[in-house]
Amino acid sequence: MIPGVAESLPAPELMPDRVYTLPELRYPLRLNVGAELLDSNAEGGRAGRPAVLAGPRTLTYGELAKRVNQLCHGLRSMGLDRGDRVLLRLPNVPEFIVAWLACQKLGIVSVGTMPMLRARELAYIAADAGTRAAIVWGALREELERAQAQAPVLKRLVVAGEARPSDTTLAGLMTGESERFTAVDTERDELAMIAYTSGSTGVPKGCVHVHRDILASADSYARHVLAPSEEDRFGGHPTLAFTFGTGGLLVFPFRFGASTVLSGPFAPEAMLETFASQRVTLAFCAPTSYRLMLGVPDLTRRFDLGSLRLGVSAAEPLPAATWEAWRKTTGVELLDGIGSTEMFHIFVSSLPGRVRPGATGLPVTGYDCRVVDEAGREVAPGQPGLIAIKGPTGCKYWRKPDRQAEYVRFGGWNVTGDVYVRDADGYLVYQCRSDDMIVSGGYKIPGPEIEHVLDEHPAVAESAVVAAPDATRGFIVKAFVVLAAGRAPSAELVAELQEHVKRELAPYKYPRAVEFVERLPRTETGKIQRFVLRQADVIPWDPAKRA
Ligand code: 3UK
Numbered sequence: 001m002i003p004g005v006a007e008s009l010p011a012p013e014l015m016p017d018r019v020y021t022l023p024e025l026r027y028p029l030r031l032n033v034g035a036e037l038l039d040s041n042a043e044g045g046r047a048g049r050p051a052v053l054a055g056p057r058t059l060t061y062g063e064l065a066k067r068v069n070q071l072c073h074g075l076r077s078m079g080l081d082r083g084d085r086v087l088l089r090l091p092n093v094p095e096f097i098v099a100w101l102a103c104q105k106l107g108i109v110s111v112g113t114m115p116m117l118r119a120r121e122l123a124y125i126a127a128d129a130g131t132r133a134a135i136v137w138g139a140l141r142e143e144l145e146r147a148q149a150q151a152p153v154l155k156r157l158v159v160a161g162e163a164r165p166s167d168t169t170l171a172g173l174m175t176g177e178s179e180r181f182t183a184v185d186t187e188r189d190e191l192a193m194i195a196y197t198s199g200s201t202g203v204p205k206g207c208v209h210v211h212r213d214i215l216a217s218a219d220s221y222a223r224h225v226l227a228p229s230e231e232d233r234f235g236g237h238p239t240l241a242f243t244f245g246t247g248g249l250l251v252f253p254f255r256f257g258a259s260t261v262l263s264g265p266f267a268p269e270a271m272l273e274t275f276a277s278q279r280v281t282l283a284f285c286a287p288t289s290y291r292l293m294l295g296v297p298d299l300t301r302r303f304d305l306g307s308l309r310l311g312v313s314a315a316e317p318l319p320a321a322t323w324e325a326w327r328k329t330t331g332v333e334l335l336d337g338i339g340s341t342e343m344f345h346i347f348v349s350s351l352p353g354r355v356r357p358g359a360t361g362l363p364v365t366g367y368d369c370r371v372v373d374e375a376g377r378e379v380a381p382g383q384p385g386l387i388a389i390k391g392p393t394g395c396k397y398w399r400k401p402d403r404q405a406e407y408v409r410f411g412g413w414n415v416t417g418d419v420y421v422r423d424a425d426g427y428l429v430y431q432c433r434s435d436d437m438i439v440s441g442g443y444k445i446p447g448p449e450i451e452h453v454l455d456e457h458p459a460v461a462e463s464a465v466v467a468a469p470d471a472t473r474g475f476i477v478k479a480f481v482v483l484a485a486g487r488a489p490s491a492e493l494v495a496e497l498q499e500h501v502k503r504e505l506a507p508y509k510y511p512r513a514v515e516f517v518e519r520l521p522r523t524e525t526g527k528i529q530r531f532v533l534r535q536a537d538v539i540p541w542d543p544a545k546r547a
Contacts, residue, residue, distance in 0.1 A: 012026060014365050014366045019368035031211055032211055033192050034103075034104030038105070039065060046061045048060050054092075055263075057094060064098065069105075069181035072106050075103075080133055085194065087125065088103075088110055088134070089137060089144055090137040092240050096241075107190065112240065119143045120147070120150065122144055123147040124204060126153060127151040133155065133156040136160065138163050186210075188210075192210055195209065195241075198446050200435040202448040205400055206399070207398070210396075218256075220365055221345050222256070222345075224366075232259070232281045233260075233261050234260050235275060235282070246344075249284065261274060272299060276303040281309050283308060284312045286441060287336075288473050289442075290311065291322055311334045312334075312346075313336050317360070333355060336350045337349035338360050340414075360430050364391075370387075371388075372386050372388050381423065388413040389413065394414045395407040436448055438465070440470070443509070445477055450479065453501055454497060454500070454501065459487045460484060464520050466478055466534050477510065477512055478533075479514045482518070489516040497514055
C-alpha cells in the first residue's frame with residue numbers, strides 16, 4: 001500500500017520492470033467498476049467527502065451514489081439493461097458522471113462521444129456500436145436527432161439539462177423511491193465501455209474496455225506515477241468522453257477517494273481561474289493548452305496556482321521549451337505521458353523529479369515497451385522505430401476482426417503508429433506519426449477523412465490533406481485542393497470549403513490552411529505522395545494551363 005492511499009479493493013502490488021497481463025493482476029473475476037469507484041467510497045466512510053465539484057455545485061460521494069442508484073432503477077424501467085449499449089453525448093457536467101456510473105452498475109456498455117461530433121460521425125458510432133438509446137445534453141441534441149435519421153437503431157433519447165415537455169428526461173428517471181441499487185457482478189470479459197478512436201484511414205474504430213482493465217490503468221499509471229490521495233483534486237479540460245478525460249477526471253480520482261473538478265469548454269483564463277478557485281492539485285491538459293495558458297498576461301500574479309502539485313500533459317508531444325516555460329513561470333513540473341484510446345490511458349510517462357524535458361519518459365510500471373521495425377524486430381538504441389507496448393490494458397476492438405488479428409500477429413504487442421527513439425538510458429523520445437493521422441492541439445484528425453469530405457464539394461476535383469507545422473498547435477490541417485473545371489481560387493472559396501468541413505465533421509477537423517494546386521504529386525502507381533506535399537514542393541495553380 002502507498003501510505004495515505006485508501007483502497008477498498010486493494011491495488012495489486014506491481015514489481016518494477018516487469019510486464020503484467022490483465023489476469024496476472026488477479027482482480028476478482030466478478031467485479032463491477034461502478035461499484036469499485038462509487039459504492040466503495042459512499043459505503044466505505046466517504047459518504048460526506050466531495051466527489052464532484054462543478055462551479056458552485058458540489059456532490060458528495062453519498063449524494064452521487066443516491067443519484068446513480070435512482071438512475072439505475074430509471075434506466076431499467078425503460079427496458080435498458082445489462083449488455084445494452086447506450087450512447088452518451090454530454091459535456092463535462094456532473095450528469096455525465098452520474099450516467100456513466102449508472103451504466104457501469106447496470107452492466108450497460110457506455111459509448112461516450114465527443115460533444116463536437118457532427119451527425120454523420122454520431123450516426124456511424126450509433127450504428128456500429130448498436131446503441132439503442134442515448135443520454136444527451138439538451139443543448140447538444142440537434143446533431144444527435146439528425147444522426148437518428150441515419151442510424152435507425154438509436155430509438156430512445158433521454159435528455160439531461162434543458163428539455164422539452166414531451167422528452168424522457170434524466171431528472172424524470174431519477175425520481176424513484178429507492179436510493180439503493182446493487183451493482184451487477186460482471187463476467188470475466190464483460191464490456192464496460194466502447195471508446196471510438198479516429199482511425200488513421202478515416203474509419204473510426206471502437207476500442208473495448210472491460211471492467212477490470214479500467215481499474216488496471218488506475219492501479220498502474222495513476223497509482224505509480226501520480227500517487228494520489230483522497231486530498232487530491234483532479235482537474236483539466238479533456239472531455240469525459242475521451243479516455244484521457246474518463247481516466248483523469250473520473251476513474252482516477254474515484255479510485256483514490258479524491259475529488260474531480262469539472263469545468264466548461266477550455267479557455268486559457270477560465271482554466272487558470274478554475275485551478276486557482278477550486279484548489280486543483282493534479283491538472284490534465286494537452287500541451288497546446290499549457291502553451292495557451294502561458295500566453296495569459298500576468299498569469300501567476302492573477303491566479304494562485306499554489307495548490308497545483310503536478311500537471312499531466314498528453315494527447316500530443318510536449319516540447320522541452322513548453323516544459324521549461326511552464327516550470328519557470330509556475331514552478332510546477334509537467335509530466336508528459338503518451339496514452340491512447342486502445343490502451344485506455346498513459347503507458348509511457350515522465351516521473352516526478354526525474355523528467356527529461358523533450359522525452360516522453362519511461363514505460364509505466366506494469367507495461368513493457370519496445371521500439372521495433374516493420375517486421376516487429378527490436379531496433380538498436382538511438383534508431384527510430386515503431387513503439388510497441390504490452391501490459392494489462394490494450395487492443396481489444398469492437399467487431400474489427402482484422403485489427404484484432406493484427407494485434408495477435410504482433411504477439412500481443414500494441415503498435416500505435418508512433419515513431420520513437422529510445423536513448424541510451426532507456427528514455428523514449430517521440431519523433432512523428434508513421435501514418436496519415438494529423439495531431440493538432442491534441443486532436444486526432446485522419447487526413448483521408450477530411451479529403452473524403454472535401455471531395456464531396458462541387459468545386460473540388462480532388463484533394464490531399466497533410467499536417468503542416470504550427471507554433472501553437474504543433475501541427476495544423478493543411479489541404480491541397482485541385483479545383484473542378486471552371487472554378488477559380490478565391491478567399492471566399494477557401495472560407496466556403498472550411499465551412500463545408502465544419503458542417504459535416506467535428507469543427508476542430510477543418511483545414512486551417514488551404515492551398516490550390518494544379519495537380520497532386522503521385523507515384524507511378526498513382527498513389528498521392530503526401531511526403532512531397534509535407535515539404536510543400538508542389539505544383540501551384542496556374543490559370544494559364546486551365547483555359
Ligand atoms: C498521440 C502522443 C506524443 C500518439 C490519449 C492520454 O491521445 C490519446 O488517445 P488517442 O487515441 O490518440 C493516441 C495518439 O495520440 N499522443 C498521445 N499522447 C502523446 N504523442 N506524445 C504524447 N505524450 O500519436 C498516440 O498514438 O486520441 C492520451 C490518455 C488517454 C488517451 N486516449
